[in-house]
Amino acid sequence: MADTTISATFDVYRFDPAVDRSARYQRYTLDLAPHTPVLTALLRIRAEVDPTLSLRYSCRSAICGSCAMQVNSKSRLACETQIGPEIARHGRIVVEPMHNQPVLRDLVVDQTPFWREYERVEPHLKLDPARPMPADRPTSMTPEQVERFKETPRCIACAACYSSCPAVEADPEFPGPMALAKLYRYVVDPRDTATRERLVGIQAGGLWLCLRCHLCTDACPKDVRPSERIRDLKELAIAAQGATEPGSRHAVGFKESIRGAGLLNEMQLVRRTYGPLGLFGQLGQGLRIWRKKPEVVRRPHRIEKVEEIEKIYAALDTGSEAPK
Amino acid sequence: MKFAYYPGCVAQESGKELDLATRWVCRALGIELVEFPSFSCCGSGFVDEANEVLNVAINARNLAIAERAGLNLLTICSTCQGMLTLANHRMADPKVRARVDGALKPLGIEYRGTVRVTHLLRVLVEEVGLPAIRAKVRRPLAGLKVGAFYGCHLLRPTDEMGGEGGGDGEEPHSFEDLLAAIGADPVYYRGRVMCCGFPIQFVKEATANRIAGHQIQDAKSHGADAMATPCPLCHITLDAYQNKAEKAVGARLDMPVFHLPQLVGLALGATPEELGLPRHLVPTEPALARVRPSGA
Numbered sequence: 001m002a003d004t005t006i007s008a009t010f011d012v013y014r015f016d017p018a019v020d021r022s023a024r025y026q027r028y029t030l031d032l033a034p035h036t037p038v039l040t041a042l043l044r045i046r047a048e049v050d051p052t053l054s055l056r057y058s059c060r061s062a063i064c065g066s067c068a069m070q071v072n073s074k075s076r077l078a079c080e081t082q083i084g085p086e087i088a089r090h091g092r093i094v095v096e097p098m099h100n101q102p103v104l105r106d107l108v109v110d111q112t113p114f115w116r117e118y119e120r121v122e123p124h125l126k127l128d129p130a131r132p133m134p135a136d137r138p139t140s141m142t143p144e145q146v147e148r149f150k151e152t153p154r155c156i157a158c159a160a161c162y163s164s165c166p167a168v169e170a171d172p173e174f175p176g177p178m179a180l181a182k183l184y185r186y187v188v189d190p191r192d193t194a195t196r197e198r199l200v201g202i203q204a205g206g207l208w209l210c211l212r213c214h215l216c217t218d219a220c221p222k223d224v225r226p227s228e229r230i231r232d233l234k235e236l237a238i239a240a241q242g243a244t245e246p247g248s249r250h251a252v253g254f255k256e257s258i259r260g261a262g263l264l265n266e267m268q269l270v271r272r273t274y275g276p277l278g279l280f281g282q283l284g285q286g287l288r289i290w291r292k293k294p295e296v297v298r299r300p301h302r303i304e305k306v307e308e309i310e311k312i313y314a315a316l317d318t319g320s321e322a323p324k
Numbered sequence: 325m326k327f328a329y330y331p332g333c334v335a336q337e338s339g340k341e342l343d344l345a346t347r348w349v350c351r352a353l354g355i356e357l358v359e360f361p362s363f364s365c366c367g368s369g370f371v372d373e374a375n376e377v378l379n380v381a382i383n384a385r386n387l388a389i390a391e392r393a394g395l396n397l398l399t400i401c402s403t404c405q406g407m408l409t410l411a412n413h414r415m416a417d418p419k420v421r422a423r424v425d426g427a428l429k430p431l432g433i434e435y436r437g438t439v440r441v442t443h444l445l446r447v448l449v450e451e452v453g454l455p456a457i458r459a460k461v462r463r464p465l466a467g468l469k470v471g472a473f474y475g476c477h478l479l480r481p482t483d484e485m486g487g488e489g490g491g492d493g494e495e496p497h498s499f500e501d502l503l504a505a506i507g508a509d510p511v512y513y514r515g516r517v518m519c520c521g522f523p524i525q526f527v528k529e530a531t532a533n534r535i536a537g538h539q540i541q542d543a544k545s546h547g548a549d550a551m552a553t554p555c556p557l558c559h560i561t562l563d564a565y566q567n568k569a570e571k572a573v574g575a576r577l578d579m580p581v582f583h584l585p586q587l588v589g590l591a592l593g594a595t596p597e598e599l600g601l602p603r604h605l606v607p608t609e610p611a612l613a614r615v616r617p618s619g620a
């Protein structure tokens with residue numbers, strides 16, 4: 001009914017590099033029904049108020065992945081984000097382009113870095129030419145094999161995860177959550193024959209820069225859960241190749257360091273991760289901390305019943321971390 | 325109010341001031357902490373990276389210890405909170421459960437899945453309640469602008485961590501609410517729910533330090549005199565490694581960083597020594613000097 005509209009204020013990021021020296025926010029106020037998607041509102045602004053507003057979209061049904069943007073500081077699909085709850089929570093709707101990609105104009109970003117990382121993981125089946133797939137019948141998988149794909153095939157490549165990822169922001173070597181989730185999908189595909197090369201490549205190719213902050217999993221509109229698949233890749237990489245990088249050495253070192261006493265041995269861990277020489281490099285910092293916190297050099301006490309920990313390790317940690 | 329107290333590794337060693345402050349605050353608020361010397365490390369996220377099922381098993385053992393005593397479990401670390409909660413979730417998967425049970429049953433350990441894992445922050449806000457805390461404040465932290473820093477694993481994945489606001493996209497605010505209850509001025513900034521960089525401190529130090537530096541700069545540029553965190557790993561990064569973060573971002577930061585119960589303790593009348601404040605690498609005195617005397 002017409003009387004159920006609300007007055008919605010939009011503060012939209014505007015930037016045209018051809019004329020603007022810096023970005024600005026332009027305010028638009030419209031009367032809209034609370035269930036109106038942010039995308040629909042932006043398209044109305046463009047049709048009725050300001051034809052110069054640039055944005056990207058296609059399906060308007062949360063399928064194509066082109067309309068991701070920052071809505072009130074969160075990476076969202078504009079076509080499935082309703083204005084009602086946003087107004088209720090924030091009083092207005094701030095619309096900005098996605099992070100971690102250069103702005104081309106207004107809400108349109110240059111997705112080149114995102115797609116470059118995607119291509120870098122070679123997201124296609126690599127088959128053994130000696131054993132081609134049968135041409136006359138479909139190949140089949142067991143339910144257990146299918147289950148290993150988990151959520152990754154749902155990805156619509158919207159880059160909401162990429163936009164939210166602090167490792168992408170801080171380090172150009174990090175491939176980003178979506179590329180790694182895609183890589184996982186091929187690593188567990190029983191038809192793919194490059195499993196080991198893929199894992200060896202990514203172990204040295206930025207895998208361990210993931211902060212496991214789960215911002216990507218929270219941002220993803222399709223519940224692909226990239227952070228959890230990145231965890232899977234880490235364990236698979238260690239199993240395939242052993243711990244060859246500082247990150248994997250640290251994970252394995254940590255696991256070993258609580259085995260003896262049941263609690264973390266900070267000094268032993270630093271030594272394991274950095275090696276004796278690297279430990280030397282940390283001495284200055286260690287001394288600074290030690291002056292205030294002398295416990296850093298103490299061995300932790302042993303927990304009671306520590307033998308239970310040893311037995312759990314014996315049952316579940318069959319060990320594959322030495323470099324192969 | 326009674327909990328199985330899970331201090332975690334850091335609060336028993338280099339982060340002892342967190343344990344001190346927790347005990348002080350719990351005593352003052354009538355929260356009974358029951359200790360279990362057989363609790364092990366939670367794996368800190370690193371064991372999970374190396375071996376997921378092993379990580380679930382050592383935490384199921386911890387949870388079983390609390391379950392046998394009929395207690396819910398109280399953590400004081402965002403990462404411990406995350407790992408123990410994760411174990412509860414993963415144990416719901418029959419395949420994981422079968423493997424974990426296979427390792428625990430021969431030791432006479434069984435975890436039935438009944439323990440609720442909760443963090444001190446949530447206990448203060450949801451169980452003790454802000455009105456009860458407000459009533460006990462003796463020295464309101466008036467005038468002190470504090471940037472809360474939650475720590476990833478307390479919050480995310482939101483659907484598994486039982487996020488504030490029912491995971492419907494609402495931003496967390498319990499920490500800021502608590503800060504307001506003890507008289508401080510909470511500062512809202514983007515970095516408050518971001519990562520401190522700790523997980524890759526050993527992977528690529530320069531990147532980790534830059535991430536930490538950015539969060540501190542963010543809090544500072546929003547006017548924070550101090551930061552506060554419910555996670556001792558964030559505390560290591562933000563306090564003990566702040567000198568490195570300064571180098572990484574090329575700016576002086578001078579940002580005092582409190583453990584959550586230290587600020588609560590100060591407001592309830594504890595002395596800086598009782599809360600272990602002299603153990604911090606970045607001096608906390610400049611922040612304390614900002615507190616307006618009561619009645620002013």
Ligand code: SF4
Pocket residue numbers: 161164165166167168176177209210211212213214215216217226227230
């Ligand atoms: S969990 Fe890893 S991939 Fe996901 S947002 Fe955090 S750093 Fe990025």
Ligand code: SF4
Pocket residue numbers: 154155156157158159160161162177178181219220221222223224225226
């Ligand atoms: S993983 Fe999720 S957030 Fe990332 S590109 Fe795919 S659908 Fe978008």
Ligand code: FES
Pocket residue numbers: 057058059060061062063064065066067068077078079080
């Ligand atoms: S327009 Fe296609 S996902 Fe929004």
